[in-house]
Amino acid sequence: MSAYNTPYEALGADGIRDLVNTFYDLMDSDPQFADLRAMHAPDLGPIKQKLIEYLTGWMGGPPLYAEKYGTVCMTEPHEHYWIGPKARDEWLTCMKMALDAVSDDEQLKKMMEVPLFRIADAVRNRDGERTVDPGVIASG
């Protein structure tokens, strides 16, 4: 038995903020995430705030993102980006590294492993990687 029922109870609002800040700081600084970083806007401030709000509800806390934006569907905000298995796995690796940095609770990490994969794979909108000029893909 764990002392909590949801990741939100385990991490709390401060823990989620730490997690998201660490996640985007890693994305911004670790060269293995350069392609993933390049997909995002130069200023990571707004997306940090949005992911904090999203994960708060997704982890079982107050539904901050849904209250503000009226949905929790992640398909639409990602549809303009090419997200294949490589981007998905980079996102998940970055999130795993961020979790390792902010928490040593292995049970919590285990609890999140499958749900995180499922949501990242739901955001994936391509089966393979981009191999030709982006303009060609945009028009085709």
Ligand code: HEM
């Ligand atoms: C699977 C790989 C993923 C990639 C490559 C990716 C990439 C992106 C990009 C490029 C943006 C736009 C950011 C900007 O304009 O600066 C975005 C927005 C966002 N992403 Fe992801 N993302 C991924 C997975 C996820 C997952 C799994 C979640 C949630 C657990 C998530 C949550 C969000 C949120 C909340 C936004 C803001 C949406 C809005 O505009 O309201 N992303 N993502």
